[in-house]
Amino acid sequence: MKIALIGYGKMGHEIEKIARERGHEIVCIIDMDEEEKFDSSEFKGAEVAIEFTSPESALRNYRQAFAAGIPVVSGTTGWLAHLDEIKEACGKNGKTFFYASNFSLGVNIFFALNKYLAGLMNHYPGYDVRMEETHHIHKLDAPSGTAITLAEGILANIDRKEGWALDNDALDKDTLRIDAFREGEVPGIHSVIYESDADLIRITHDAKNRKGFALGAVLAAEFTKGKKGFLTMEDLLDFTR
Ligand SMILES: NC(=O)c1ccc[n+]([C@@H]2O[C@H](COP(=O)([O-])OP(=O)(O)OC[C@H]3O[C@@H](n4cnc5c(N)ncnc54)[C@H](O)[C@@H]3O)[C@@H](O)[C@H]2O)c1
Numbered sequence: 001m002k003i004a005l006i007g008y009g010k011m012g013h014e015i016e017k018i019a020r021e022r023g024h025e026i027v028c029i030i031d032m033d034e035e036e037k038f039d040s041s042e043f044k045g046a047e048v049a050i051e052f053t054s055p056e057s058a059l060r061n062y063r064q065a066f067a068a069g070i071p072v073v074s075g076t077t078g079w080l081a082h083l084d085e086i087k088e089a090c091g092k093n094g095k096t097f098f099y100a101s102n103f104s105l106g107v108n109i110f111f112a113l114n115k116y117l118a119g120l121m122n123h124y125p126g127y128d129v130r131m132e133e134t135h136h137i138h139k140l141d142a143p144s145g146t147a148i149t150l151a152e153g154i155l156a157n158i159d160r161k162e163g164w165a166l167d168n169d170a171l172d173k174d175t176l177r178i179d180a181f182r183e184g185e186v187p188g189i190h191s192v193i194y195e196s197d198a199d200l201i202r203i204t205h206d207a208k209n210r211k212g213f214a215l216g217a218v219l220a221a222e223f224t225k226g227k228k229g230f231l232t233m234e235d236l237l238d239f240t241r
């Protein structure tokens with residue numbers, strides 16, 4: 001496939017490597033302050049754009065890619081306040097957009113496990129639930145997009161929790177607490193913790209590097225070919241088997 005990269009930082013570089021290994025062609029790379037490239041024939045010749053930039057620039061990039069008629073796969077976090085606009089563009093205007101807060105296979109298995117465990121724990125109110133996430137010091141958003149997806153999985157399945165909040169926000173017992181830590185160059189660690197008076201159950205996903213995120217994004221790009229609409233990892237992965 002002919003792939004354009006929007007954002008050429010840690011993820012952009014990792015995706016370029018894996019995309020080339022899988023036989024794809026990188027036809028255009030757009031990083032910060034290179035907006036004029038959205039009008040280039042190279043960008044317009046791409047079959048898909050893979051976007052990993054920053055919370056504040058993501059929406060503008062999506063609009064530019066849509067205007068050029070290019071499907072978008074994005075992993076940028078921290079922009080979800082604008083999700084309705086993107087879903088509308090996919091629904092009414094026939095655009096293609098694939099989003100995942102985390103593209104790694106391991107994390108998506110962890111998401112399924114998290115929902116299953118939360119459904120079980122709904123019957124055991126003696127356990128309180130909280131979450132922890134740790135990432136590198138360069139990360140701009142907190143909690144992580146992955147932590148928000150995990151929290152949504154818990155809130156959908158545990159009746160006694162009504163919303164989530166970061167540890168330093170006002171918390172009551174109905175609110176799911178998320179502690180966000182920023183340390184060194186950690187690629188990403190997420191834990192969901194259930195604690196009773198008697199014991200503690202912790203499930204953790206610990207990314208060793210960024211390969212899983214990047215491979216998932218390239219697989220998502222391959223999956224978008226010929227498709228329209230708003231796509232997610234649940235379309236790509238079949239956990240019903
Ligand atoms: N969904 C996932 O699986 C996943 C995995 C890792 C990271 N992320 C998210 O992806 C995003 C990027 O992560 P990263 O580690 O590559 O960050 P990074 O800071 O290493 O790279 C971001 C790049 O985007 C560029 N950029 C900023 N504004 C831009 C703009 N307007 N147009 C084009 N390029 C622009 C920056 O110059 C930089 O090169 C973050 O939001 C992060 O949370 C998601």
Ligand SMILES: O=C(O)C1=N[C@H](C(=O)O)CCC1
Nearest residue numbers: 077101102139144145146188
């Ligand atoms: O490095 C990051 O930034 C990551 N962002 C995503 C998130 O916010 O969940 C995925 C994990 C790595």
